[in-house]
Amino acid sequence: MLKISDITYSVAGRTLVENASVTIPTGHKVGLVGRNGSGKTTLFKIIRGEMVLDNGTVNIPRGWKIGGVSQEVPGNEVSLINTVLRADVEREALLAEAETATDPTRISEVQTRLVDIDAWSAEARAASILRGLGFTHEEQLKPCSAFSGGWRMRVALAAVLFSEPDLLLLDEPTNYLDLEGALWLEAYLTKYPHTVLIVSHDRELLNRSVGGILHLEDKGLIYYTGTYDMFAKQRAQKRALMASAAKKQDAKREHLQAFVDRFKAKASKAKQAQSRVKALEKMETIRAPEDVARTVFTFPKPEELSPPIIATENASVGYGDTIILRDLNLRIDQDDRIALLGRNGEGKSTLSKMLSDRLQIASGNMVTSNKLRIGFFAQHQVDELYVDETPLEHLMRERASEGQARLRARLAGFGLGADQADTEVGRLSGGQKARLSLLLATLPAPHLLILDEPTNHLDIESREALVDALTAYTGAVILVSHDMHLLSMVADRLWLVKDGHVTSYDDDLEAYRKMLLTPEKPKGKDKPKPVAKPKQASREQLQAMRSDTKKGEERVKKINEMRDKLAKKLADPALYEDGKAGELATWNKKYAEVMDALERAEAIWMQSLERLERAQKS
Numbered sequence: 001m002l003k004i005s006d007i008t009y010s011v012a013g014r015t016l017v018e019n020a021s022v023t024i025p026t027g028h029k030v031g032l033v034g035r036n037g038s039g040k041t042t043l044f045k046i047i048r049g050e051m052v053l054d055n056g057t058v059n060i061p062r063g064w065k066i067g068g069v070s071q072e073v074p075g076n077e078v079s080l081i082n083t084v085l086r087a088d089v090e091r092e093a094l095l096a097e098a099e100t101a102t103d104p105t106r107i108s109e110v111q112t113r114l115v116d117i118d119a120w121s122a123e124a125r126a127a128s129i130l131r132g133l134g135f136t137h138e139e140q141l142k143p144c145s146a147f148s149g150g151w152r153m154r155v156a157l158a159a160v161l162f163s164e165p166d167l168l169l170l171d172e173p174t175n176y177l178d179l180e181g182a183l184w185l186e187a188y189l190t191k192y193p194h195t196v197l198i199v200s201h202d203r204e205l206l207n208r209s210v211g212g213i214l215h216l217e218d219k220g221l222i223y224y225t226g227t228y229d230m231f232a233k234q235r236a237q238k239r240a241l242m243a244s245a246a247k248k249q250d251a252k253r254e255h256l257q258a259f260v261d262r263f264k265a266k267a268s269k270a271k272q273a274q275s276r277v278k279a280l281e282k283m284e285t286i287r288a289p290e291d292v293a294r295t296v297f298t299f300p301k302p303e304e305l306s307p308p309i310i311a312t313e314n315a316s317v318g319y320g321d322t323i324i325l326r327d328l329n330l331r332i333d334q335d336d337r338i339a340l341l342g343r344n345g346e347g348k349s350t351l352s353k354m355l356s357d358r359l360q361i362a363s364g365n366m367v368t369s370n371k372l373r374i375g376f377f378a379q380h381q382v383d384e385l386y387v388d389e390t391p392l393e394h395l396m397r398e399r400a401s402e403g404q405a406r407l408r409a410r411l412a413g414f415g416l417g418a419d420q421a422d423t424e425v426g427r428l429s430g431g432q433k434a435r436l437s438l439l440l441a442t443l444p445a446p447h448l449l450i451l452d453e454p455t456n457h458l459d460i461e462s463r464e465a466l467v468d469a470l471t472a473y474t475g476a477v478i479l480v481s482h483d484m485h486l487l488s489m490v491a492d493r494l495w496l497v498k499d500g501h502v503t504s505y506d507d508d509l510e511a512y513r514k515m516l517l518t519p520e521k522p523k524g525k526d527k528p529k530p531v532a533k534p535k536q537a538s539r540e541q542l543q544a545m546r547s548d549t550k551k552g553e554e555r556v557k558k559i560n561e562m563r564d565k566l567a568k569k570l571a572d573p574a575l576y577e578d579g580k581a582g583e584l585a586t587w588n589k590k591y592a593e594v595m596d597a598l599e600r601a602e603a604i605w606m607q608s609l610e611r612l613e614r615a616q617k618s
Helices: 040-047 080-085 089-100 104-116 119-132 149-163 179-191 203-208 228-263 267-282 348-355 379-383 391-398 404-412 430-442 460-472 484-490 509-517 539-570 581-616
Strands: 002-011 014-024 029-033 055-059 066-068 167-171 195-199 212-217 220-225 310-319 322-328 337-341 363-368 374-378 448-452 476-480 493-498 501-504
Touching: 002 040, 014 040, 014 055, 014 212, 014 220, 029 040, 029 203, 029 228, 040 167, 040 195, 066 149, 080 119, 080 149, 089 104, 089 119, 104 119, 119 149, 119 179, 149 167, 149 179, 179 203, 179 484, 179 509, 203 228, 203 484, 212 228, 220 228, 228 267, 310 348, 322 348, 322 501, 337 348, 337 484, 348 374, 348 448, 348 476, 374 379, 374 430, 379 430, 391 404, 391 430, 404 430, 430 448, 430 460, 460 484, 476 484, 484 509, 539 581
Parallel strands: 029 195, 029 212, 066 167, 167 195, 337 476, 337 493, 374 448, 448 476
Antiparallel strands: 002 014, 002 055, 212 220, 310 322, 310 363, 493 501
């Protein structure tokens, strides 16, 4: 087991971990969570023995191998498959010795050990891991130098998974994976035979692949059994109890102090007053949990355009004479929320570039609204920020006519406060850089926002804030992301990019996940249906559908307001005091009734929206 006992570690006068202890049993898979900058990566370095502790100990069983993803695989001429195979140092050494050994006894020992470690199936296992992370058989035979840094990071991940260390430390492994790779890793980790400690802000991965959550907060470590959702629920309950206890103690303290203030001068009450003074001195303060400032994103609201904002007819697109996508008959309206699905290399980025007018169509037609503004965010844009300039200077270049006060307000609307606004970008965290890039992408109030992996480097709180912002946003959204939670909360349409075509995927994300993790069936079965054009609807029918949709939206809005009021009531700590069980039950019943009504209202509204959408596309 991994045992951390009373460790304290400080850097540059700042204490990151103080008197923290936790025990992780052998074979357990644990998610390490905490806000950006809390010290998660530092804790990994402490476990690996790369940091000298101020005090405390980290005990790891003798003989355990500790493995983690290296910064990047070198861009050498070694093939991907051989790079992964070399990660098993013992196997490499034994194979080399088997070639030169002459002593019969030693030859026997080497061959026996090779059988014990299953050395002869190693190449098949390595190939399977690389395939799961997105590399074809042909690509596995290519040298590492043929791939970019992000792809070489996948090779590094494949190497550490293949070596099967006794303690596997993974720090945000999905940041350089696409959705398909992330889902494969999620399934792989559930079957991993040894102990895993993984830093991740991917909520779905933490719900499916781990059985415990280690929370780094307020310089301490607290272990919770269960998935991330179970952790979030337990933590919320714990915070509510602490807040209630602190409130009760404050009331008791005020009562004792009032007695002391009133009677301390009276001789007849002096003894009672003095006893209350002692009670006050002995009272150990219960502190209410501090609410960390909530991360927010504030997207500007674009004016409404007539639908559709983009429409293509028999369009094809590619690079030079190479056509990547063909026969594109697509339509995008301003209220669309579309997720692009498909394996890496199928053309999702090509489609995004075409829709954002960064790549011209090769044939066919594409019509866009005259006033259409498009915001585009991709991970490479984060890397293209000017590292020697501040976020404020970035905005001043784009909006020279706006005053600094207004620009600082825009930065604050993306969680970049006064300190970050005047800090050089090169010194900002990955999450802060991502927020700045998102701000720059949404600065012109785009009618269409195309987001390619927007959650990389964002913590869970920031991801939830992004979900809220996209839900409130009044423009169209096209998403490419490995974050299943983000896709499920934002997208209401799924497009599958596969075999040179873009088709509507009529099932849900869970079905897509199962499809990816199931061996492919023979072609011709269970293919997604192509986007079909509905029959022409009359003007009167369209007006009636719009009216139904509007009414449904207003009903959902009213029920949501009622739900928020009840939630606020249920959040009142006073409701959980002794003697109020009956009142609490009544409010809980009302809340359940409202949630049931909301579910029905949303279903009706969605049905009317889908009818209207089909009619408008005719």
